Amino acid sequence: MCCDLTGRRDTIAIELIWGINIAVLTELPLALVDLETTGASAKHDRIMEVAVLCRGGGQLADTFSTPQTNSWESLIEPGVSIPPFIQGLTGISDGDLADAPTFKDVAEVLWQRLASRILVAHNARFDLAFLKREFAALGYDYRPKVLCTLKLARALYPQWPRHGLESICGYIDFQTERHHRAMADVLAMQAFLDYAIADCGEAAVAYHIALQLQMPALPPKLPREQIDAVPSRPGVYRFYGDNDQLLYIGKSVNMRSRVLSHFSADQHGGKAMKIAQQLRRIEFSETAGEMGALLQESREIKQRMPIYNQRLRRQRSLCCVTLEADKEGYDQLHFHAGLPSDILAAGREFAVFRTRKQARDYMTDAAADAGLCLQRLGIEKGGRPSRPCFAFQLQRCRGACCGQDPAADYNDRLRGALTSRMVEAWPYGEPVLLRESGNGGDAAWHLVDRWVYLGVLPPGEPSRDACLSILAEATERDFDFDSYRILKKFEAELECLPLSSLG
Structure with missing residues (x-):
């Protein structure tokens, strides 16, 4: 029994x-x-x-x-x-x-x-x-x-x-x-x-x-037809509350399944419950595949600032770090507020951090791990020329400050420490179209210039006029590190078409 x-x-x-x-x-x-x-x-x-x-x-x-x-x-x-x-x-x-x-x-x-x-x-x-x-x-x-x-x-x-x-x-x-x-x-x-x-x-x-009962729970003020309308397709979905206030933007390769997962038994605490109790309407946009959904989600969150999206919201204090060799051949860090247009236009490589403080903290830790000299890096003020720094005396610096650490070895270790934050130099001399192949034969052409994502072309074969129209409307071409990482993640799967190849 x-x-x-x-x-x-x-x-x-x-x-x-x-x-x-x-x-x-x-x-x-x-x-x-x-x-x-x-x-x-x-x-x-x-x-x-x-x-x-x-x-x-x-x-x-x-x-x-x-x-x-x-x-x-x-x-x-x-x-x-x-x-x-x-x-x-x-x-x-x-x-x-x-x-x-x-x-x-x-x-x-x-x-x-x-x-x-x-x-x-x-x-x-x-x-x-x-x-x-x-x-x-x-x-x-x-x-x-x-x-x-x-x-x-x-x-x-x-x-x-x-x-x-x-x-x-x-x-x-x-x-x-x-x-x-x-x-x-x-x-x-x-x-x-x-x-x-x-x-x-x-x-x-x-x-x-x-x-x-610890079971999935449909939000109490969300009409059933709103759930029925969400397709099992890749795309971006948006949750709205009272007075059409934008609550949350999400993405998935299967929007219907992902939307329903918000209401599952293990999502009844904290932010998920607040969203469910306020949710009144769902809106969605289909994409060809996962990359398009990720790019669109990242862009919309930064532009529209939903209440319950925090991780991808715009960081106003973006910090760019470039490397320039000093007269002795050692690379130094140069910190820039935001991303200067000349760096982007020149196609130079650079590292990106959310804030200047994050950049300095990151490099201070990296210097300790790799035996780099904080004076050579430009993080600490230098002492006498060619004299050992205090970190060298504590055996934390390998001696770039006094010439004991060869510049080539030092620069290799510095670039290795920055690998996860570095943005590669733009490999093309012009804007390009990247073709994303979706499930079921769908495809989309995405316009990108100097790693700045500009948008997706209308369905069908790409045309020069459509690209020029997007370029003309893209008055603000701000580099976004999240979009860069998305593009790099899918780079090997994408067909690339330079803009100049379109008639």
Whole structure:
């Protein structure tokens, strides 16, 4: 008698959560449960009353051998006396339980109602602890998915001062003759669920239920047709919130799969949850392949500055570093704020850092690792000519400061330290078109000049007029290190066509 539901992915629940049919919320296989116990400790106290109400999931299982109803309740003989406080709270006395069945007597009947269903209870940890202990003593392994209506009430109605079941009944105007009896509290939970669906909407309730069940959750205010419209194609997608505020820009070779992954069970914390709760609209643009999606995403994020994109947002304090040999043949670093146009126009190689501080810190660490001289590099002020620097005396510099480190060896180590940050010299004397081949025969021509990505041509064969039009509109040709790395990543796969070869 083992029921392990921890890894179960119920078909109905999955359809609900992907938003195929939000009305299926009413068909989730739920077992609303309440227990009355002799105390608060599952280890020392016992169950003395249980009530179950089954909802959804095709009602009760057809395999039951005896006629069943959707609701079931029973007093339970706990085998211990009931404390006076509990008797006063519930109205259940020792005499009421004298002829009641034991938990062992009702275990199989109760198991049939719970084993294939989601356990729903108010402060569910309490009820689950008692049920697991009682079932385990009889050889049942009870590990259900759990929905706590106390947590649900707090999520849906944070403005309510209290979220106990008795208080909730007052807020929703649900009348009950008594509290702290199992079936009365089960009916109160049912009333709350029905009230929340009518008041907040099925989508909002479904969203918070999915979060509790650790399943994918469709954003509560995103229309289903917005998901349906996203294709399983490469491209860039955009999330919008209230007042069409741009929240997030993303890219993927399969936009539909990637968009849905934002709402998966492991994306319910932090930024992902904030996006999901604010999301109202999705927009997308298809690309031929991954490179086009990466380039377009990088450009749009820097231009449009979405709220929840941080990594690729524009860095205003870009620092460019060039190498120039001094009179003794040792390469020195020269720091430039931004990227001077003459460096870009001349096609010189250079290194790029987000800030001047990052450049100096990087080179200071690299100097220590490679035995470079900070004075030769220009990071520290020099001492006397041809005199050892302080780092040389500490055996951290190999002696470029005093001529003991040959210039050729020194320059090789310096360039090796900068390899990951260096931008290669532009190998062409003019703008070029790079052809990206996509899946399914799609292709796109991208216009690039001096490693600056200028845009993608309209579908079809490339034309000189289309290129000149893009060049004329590209008044700002700022170098972007992210775009450079993307182009270098795909360089070997691309067909290159110089602009001058177009008629």
